[in-house]
Amino acid sequence: MKKIVLFVCVALLFGACGSQKKTDETTHTRSLVLYYSQLGSTRQVAKLIKDKVGADIEEITLVTPYDTSFQKTIERCNQDRAAGILPDIHPIQSVLADYDTIYLGYPIWFGTYAPPIASLLREVDFTGKVIVPFCTFGSGGVEASRDSLLQQLPENLVLEGYGVRAARVGAAAAELEPWLIRIEALPGEFVPMPEFTAMKPLTPEAKALFDEACGDYPMPLGTPVGVARCVEPDTNLVCFETHQVRRSGDTSVSFIHVLKSASGKAEFIKVVR
Numbered sequence: 001m002k003k004i005v006l007f008v009c010v011a012l013l014f015g016a017c018g019s020q021k022k023t024d025e026t027t028h029t030r031s032l033v034l035y036y037s038q039l040g041s042t043r044q045v046a047k048l049i050k051d052k053v054g055a056d057i058e059e060i061t062l063v064t065p066y067d068t069s070f071q072k073t074i075e076r077c078n079q080d081r082a083a084g085i086l087p088d089i090h091p092i093q094s095v096l097a098d099y100d101t102i103y104l105g106y107p108i109w110f111g112t113y114a115p116p117i118a119s120l121l122r123e124v125d126f127t128g129k130v131i132v133p134f135c136t137f138g139s140g141g142v143e144a145s146r147d148s149l150l151q152q153l154p155e156n157l158v159l160e161g162y163g164v165r166a167a168r169v170g171a172a173a174a175e176l177e178p179w180l181i182r183i184e185a186l187p188g189e190f191v192p193m194p195e196f197t198a199m200k201p202l203t204p205e206a207k208a209l210f211d212e213a214c215g216d217y218p219m220p221l222g223t224p225v226g227v228a229r230c231v232e233p234d235t236n237l238v239c240f241e242t243h244q245v246r247r248s249g250d251t252s253v254s255f256i257h258v259l260k261s262a263s264g265k266a267e268f269i270k271v272v273r
């Protein structure tokens, strides 16, 4: 049994490292989509993944659910953090021994996975499981939460994740497929991760594109100072470097992805910090 799990892990590791080949068989057998969603966006993505890979699915639920108000949720999180506690979750019903791969889904809260996932990691033993993170967020992205998972589960293989802004969750149906192929959960033609040119100084046209995509986002995203174009796989994807001066006087640097879609509309995709 251990040998089978090891084999699956090695196969997935090669997939995660980006072998540019067409795969004919799915590698992820016995998969469970396990997710928390407060307002429903992550649930939508979870159901799509379940359907696409033919996995089982379970939602993580709280003993005392968060209020649906953003402000009250922030207040409860702050109180819990000050008290050093995590929210109590109901025990999960799935038998984890039945699964090799766990698609772990969550909203991004405070830059990483929401606290119910921290509760789950505290209570459930994921030894030997391949973890596939996915999330929804206001601005972004999946990267920092994957790093947190790697820290929490140093012995596990944590694959490249998928994330989408809640405001454009409708795009997930199309975006999931290339990601699932890349991690070898689905057969198909490999689509590489975006590759950008070096940063160049911002032009007035690029600034107009940034403003069109991000102008109505309610939180500060910083001032754009540079722009890089994606060379592969989608030349309509653009990355902006933005600078924002913190209260401490330090400057924080962010990278903001914007897509100029076929219809001509500029879409704010995510922030990578």
Ligand SMILES: Cc1cc2nc3c(=O)[nH]c(=O)nc-3n(C[C@H](O)[C@H](O)[C@H](O)COP(=O)(O)O)c2cc1C
Binding pocket: 036, 037, 038, 039, 040, 041, 042, 043, 070, 073, 074, 077, 106, 107, 108, 109, 110, 111, 112, 136, 137, 138, 139, 140, 141, 165, 166
């Ligand atoms: C308490 C709280 C903190 C949040 N923090 C972040 C954040 O740090 N970054 C971000 O991009 N979005 C943040 N969001 C927005 C959520 O990630 C986003 O609305 C998500 O899609 C909600 O998923 P759900 O509909 O599955 O609950 C936060 C939302 C809440 C309620």
